[in-house]
Amino acid sequence: MYRIVSSIFLAENIKKIEIEAPRIAKKRKAGQFVMLRVTDHGERIPLTIAGSDPEKGTITLIVQGMGKSTRALNLLEAGSSIADIVGPLGTPSHIENFGTAVSIGGGVGTAIAYPTAIALKEAGNHVITINGARSKDLVILEREMQEVSDEAYITTDDGSYGYHGFVTQKLQELIDSGRKIDFVLAIGPIPMMKAVAEVTRPYGIKTVVSLNPIMVDGTGMCGGCRVTVDGEIKFACVDGPEFDAHKVDFTNLADRNRIYLSEEKESSSGEHRCHLHQQK
Amino acid sequence: MDAKHITNKERMAIPRQPMPAQDPNVRNRNFKEVNLGYTPELAMQEALRCIQCKDPVCIQGCPVNIKIDEFIQLVAEGDFLGAARKVKEDNVLPAVCGRVCPQEDQCEKACIIGKKHQPVAIGNLERFVADWEREHGEPEMPEVKPPTGRKVAVIGSGPAGLSCANDLIRQGHEVVVFEALHELGGVLMYGVPEFRLPKEIVRQEIEGLKQMGVRFQTDVVVGRSVTIDELIEDEGFNAVFIGVGAGLPWFMGIPGENLVGVLAANEFLTRVNLMKAYDFPEGSDTPVFDCRGKNVAVFGGGNTAMDAVRTAKRLGAEHAYIIYRRSEAEMPARAEEIHHAKEEGIEFLLLMNPLEFLGDDKHWLTGVKCIKMELGEPDDSGRRRPVPIEGSEFTLPLDMAIISIGNGSNPLIKQTTPDIEVSRRETIVVDVNTMATSKENVYAGGDIVTGGATVILAMGAGRTAAKAINEKLMGTAASHDEW
Ligand SMILES: Cc1cc2nc3c(=O)[nH]c(=O)nc-3n(C[C@H](O)[C@H](O)[C@H](O)COP(=O)(O)OP(=O)(O)OC[C@H]3O[C@@H](n4cnc5c(N)ncnc54)[C@H](O)[C@@H]3O)c2cc1C
Ligand SMILES: Cc1cc2nc3c(=O)[nH]c(=O)nc-3n(C[C@H](O)[C@H](O)[C@H](O)COP(=O)(O)OP(=O)(O)OC[C@H]3O[C@@H](n4cnc5c(N)ncnc54)[C@H](O)[C@@H]3O)c2cc1C
Ligand code: SF4
Numbered sequence: 060m061y062r063i064v065s066s067i068f069l070a071e072n073i074k075k076i077e078i079e080a081p082r083i084a085k086k087r088k089a090g091q092f093v094m095l096r097v098t099d100h101g102e103r104i105p106l107t108i109a110g111s112d113p114e115k116g117t118i119t120l121i122v123q124g125m126g127k128s129t130r131a132l133n134l135l136e137a138g139s140s141i142a143d144i145v146g147p148l149g150t151p152s153h154i155e156n157f158g159t160a161v162s163i164g165g166g167v168g169t170a171i172a173y174p175t176a177i178a179l180k181e182a183g184n185h186v187i188t189i190n191g192a193r194s195k196d197l198v199i200l201e202r203e204m205q206e207v208s209d210e211a212y213i214t215t216d217d218g219s220y221g222y223h224g225f226v227t228q229k230l231q232e233l234i235d236s237g238r239k240i241d242f243v244l245a246i247g248p249i250p251m252m253k254a255v256a257e258v259t260r261p262y263g264i265k266t267v268v269s270l271n272p273i274m275v276d277g278t279g280m281c282g283g284c285r286v287t288v289d290g291e292i293k294f295a296c297v298d299g300p301e302f303d304a305h306k307v308d309f310t311n312l313a314d315r316n317r318i319y320l321s322e323e324k325e326s327s328s329g330e331h332r333c334h335l336h337q338q339k
Numbered sequence: 340m341d342a343k344h345i346t347n348k349e350r351m352a353i354p355r356q357p358m359p360a361q362d363p364n365v366r367n368r369n370f371k372e373v374n375l376g377y378t379p380e381l382a383m384q385e386a387l388r389c390i391q392c393k394d395p396v397c398i399q400g401c402p403v404n405i406k407i408d409e410f411i412q413l414v415a416e417g418d419f420l421g422a423a424r425k426v427k428e429d430n431v432l433p434a435v436c437g438r439v440c441p442q443e444d445q446c447e448k449a450c451i452i453g454k455k456h457q458p459v460a461i462g463n464l465e466r467f468v469a470d471w472e473r474e475h476g477e478p479e480m481p482e483v484k485p486p487t488g489r490k491v492a493v494i495g496s497g498p499a500g501l502s503c504a505n506d507l508i509r510q511g512h513e514v515v516v517f518e519a520l521h522e523l524g525g526v527l528m529y530g531v532p533e534f535r536l537p538k539e540i541v542r543q544e545i546e547g548l549k550q551m552g553v554r555f556q557t558d559v560v561v562g563r564s565v566t567i568d569e570l571i572e573d574e575g576f577n578a579v580f581i582g583v584g585a586g587l588p589w590f591m592g593i594p595g596e597n598l599v600g601v602l603a604a605n606e607f608l609t610r611v612n613l614m615k616a617y618d619f620p621e622g623s624d625t626p627v628f629d630c631r632g633k634n635v636a637v638f639g640g641g642n643t644a645m646d647a648v649r650t651a652k653r654l655g656a657e658h659a660y661i662i663y664r665r666s667e668a669e670m671p672a673r674a675e676e677i678h679h680a681k682e683e684g685i686e687f688l689l690l691m692n693p694l695e696f697l698g699d700d701k702h703w704l705t706g707v708k709c710i711k712m713e714l715g716e717p718d719d720s721g722r723r724r725p726v727p728i729e730g731s732e733f734t735l736p737l738d739m740a741i742i743s744i745g746n747g748s749n750p751l752i753k754q755t756t757p758d759i760e761v762s763r764r765e766t767i768v769v770d771v772n773t774m775a776t777s778k779e780n781v782y783a784g785g786d787i788v789t790g791g792a793t794v795i796l797a798m799g800a801g802r803t804a805a806k807a808i809n810e811k812l813m814g815t816a817a818s819h820d821e822w
């Protein structure tokens with residue numbers, strides 16, 4: 060059992076959770092994740108390590124309640140425990156001084172991009188962050204992002220805060236203004252990452268995305284996390300999760316993430332399997 | 340009949356005792372064990388069939404050289420506990436091996452009776468005595484030597500790691516097993532299904548190791564959570580055994596393999612076995628493809644393929660197919676599993692090669708295009724090579740396709756410990772006499788060395804390594820003392 064040290068809401072449905080995991084706290088690098096199970100009969104779900112305190116032996120996760128497992132996790136208060144946590148998994152982000160680096164986060168993707176943005180800053184980059192949310196009350200990590208950025212922008216779909224529009228529009232504006240951009244990191248919903256890839260492609264700007272395929276073990280055994288990159292099979296839990304955005308087959312990723320959709324709905328709603336449900 | 344006064348002719352006149360099993364049409368709807376096990380009467384009767392050869396060739400057929408003649412004699416005499424202990428002198432997991440060893444290629448293949456009649460059912464007897472001991476015996480605590488002060492790290496809790504840990508703890512060394520998953524047992528837990536190997540058996544075997552003092556740490560991925568160098572330098576381990584098993588599944592590389600509904604057998608089996616998805620959504624939060632009323636095909640002919648297809652059938656598949664490009668004779672699966680699968684209504688499409696998966700506009704799998712094959716000349720492996728029959732293409736409607744054509748090697752150790760030499764296939768290179776790797780005090784065995792093989796070979800490798808590690812550690816201890 061692994062103890063939860065603190066648990067606070069950052070926005071509606073998004074929680075910041077600090078968990079005791081000394082081995083992971085000591086080893087983790089930007090871009091890596093953990094797999095955890097909330098209870099004994101829980102799913103193994105992947106979550107990015109947002110930060111760590113090696114001295115205290117804790118790591119921080121930022122979790123958006125999506126379905127059964129993430130919601131169950133977000134219900135836990137400080138002092139309670141989860142069944143299992145393992146990591147750090149995945150290949151750490153490739154960090155160097157690119158020059159000007161733009162970190163783009165969409166929704167909870169902001170939390171996933173945060174540790175890599177810190178690493179980019181530490182490597183000497185001029186860091187620009189663009190963080191998008193649907194509306195003002197869903198904006199997370201505003202202060203933290205400002206601290207690591209040389210320039211920080213917030214966009215909202217409904218214009219209730221910051222720039223009115225999508226993260227890609229802000230990125231396009233920066234490019235159009237003649238700024239030289241050397242590196243883009245984009246993490247968020249699949250359509251957002253795909254759109255960012257299309258914005259930077261014509262300019263040949265090196266762009267990296269962090270993929271979120273469905274995972275089971277996270278150790279390179281099951282093959283569930285396979286993604287298509289440059290026409291080849293890659294396994295996100297060992298080869299990734301970060302890949303060259305211009306080579307990723309996003310359509311395939313989006314398709315494959317839908318495989319258990321009807322089952323997940325059933326699980327969340329607590330319905331029983333007494334009648335055949337419609338497929339597809 | 341009396342075990343002592345029976346002629347060989349009389350022994351050979353006894354037919355091989357069949358293994359009692361659940362009715363095929365009942366068991367293909369549940370996950371309970373298929374085989375029910377011998378009764379004491381059946382076991383004693385079967386044991387009488389062994390003619391107690393002067394030169395028991397069966398022993399050479401067993402990779403860990405169990406004293407087969409001796410344990411069978413004890414069964415014939417009704418001393419089942421004695422028989423179990425005899426087996427355990429050479430094999431720590433007899434309840435497992437009796438169930439999953441490919442006996443027809445090993446001990447029973449060598450059995451002399453098999454030349455004219457059916458061989459002695461060595462596997463069934465081994466299973467019987469192990470079960471008997473578990474259910475009736477006083478748990479016997481093997482002798483553990485006084486502490487040596489030496490510490491060994493075992494990476495992976497599959498059969499290789501468990502047997503290595505067993506031998507080392509008995510020698511008085513401190514043993515810590517590190518396991519990446521939340522459950523111990525390796526493939527025995529996440530791969531082989533409950534209906535073939537009840538998980539309770541594996542848990543009890545592991546419990547025995549715990550009682551002897553082996554410590555287990557789950558949720559530790561060596562290479563990521565801690566490296567081998569750190570185990571040696573920072574955590575004070577004197578030696579390391581790597582038993583991390585095979586790795587990422589291979590795919591076929593044909594068009595349409597990325598369609599939704601095409602997945603690897605490892606994923607399907609892990610969901611069902613390790614994550615208990617057969618109990619979704621009530622008892623488990625992990626979903627599995629809803630097979631009820633669907634057409635499911637498994638591509639391959641090994642044990643993994645048989646396990647996957649029989650699991651799909653149990654989850655309610657209307658049609659559950661095995662699609663294999665050679666003929667039944669070439670199938671690597673255990674003969675019993677093929678036989679059981681057929682009884683359960685699995686449809687075998689042999690000498691068929693998939694060319695392409697077909698999908699709908701939402702990219703969900705709808706079928707597979709195959710071509711029929713015929714057997715041509717033998718290839719390098721001595722197996723007759725299948726060649727396509729021109730113009731024989733056909734399409735089979737499918738809802739799920741499970742790929743089971745083998746595994747590569749897990750890349751983690753290689754990525755994080757570059758000074759361990761690996762082969763071109765990325766398996767770890769060892770000295771077969773000691774299982775020593777190119778790195779000082781680091782040993783390896785099981786599937787990570789051989790590629791996907793068998794439980795008993797992995798266990799044998801674990802034992803060989805344990806012996807070498809013990810000699811190395813005690814050797815250093817001696818010279819240290821002299822100093
Ligand atoms: C490497 C990696 C890092 C991640 N980091 C974070 C993080 O830091 N914070 C965070 O909130 N989320 C993160 N995710 C996503 C998170 O794992 C999923 O939201 C979670 O598994 C959903 O589980 P659930 O039971 O709550 O929802 P479910 O009911 O299982 O699913 C809800 C929805 O999420 C989709 N989904 C299911 N499993 C996954 C999955 N493994 N990845 C993506 N979508 C999935 C389903 O198709 C469905 O649409 C990460 C995913 C990956 C692969
Ligand atoms: C579905 C299936 C059915 C099979 N049926 C049979 C059969 O009937 N008969 C037979 O003889 N053989 C069978 N086999 C093959 C047999 O199971 C294997 O050969 C055997 O389990 C190999 O043992 P191992 O100890 O080398 O590895 P494994 O059993 O694979 O165990 C390796 C363990 O190491 C862990 N691990 C991996 N990486 C790390 C890491 N970095 N750090 C910590 N832990 C790690 C894994 O999680 C796993 O628990 C089957 C295999 C499968 C997949
Ligand atoms: S361990 Fe396997 S090969 Fe050896 S005797 Fe038992 S069943 Fe036969």
Ligand code: SF4
Nearest residue numbers: 389390392397450451
């Ligand atoms: S070869 Fe067959 S008959 Fe001879 S000892 Fe072995 S099991 Fe018995």
Ligand code: FES
Nearest residue numbers: 277281282284296
């Ligand atoms: S999650 Fe199983 S191989 Fe990556």
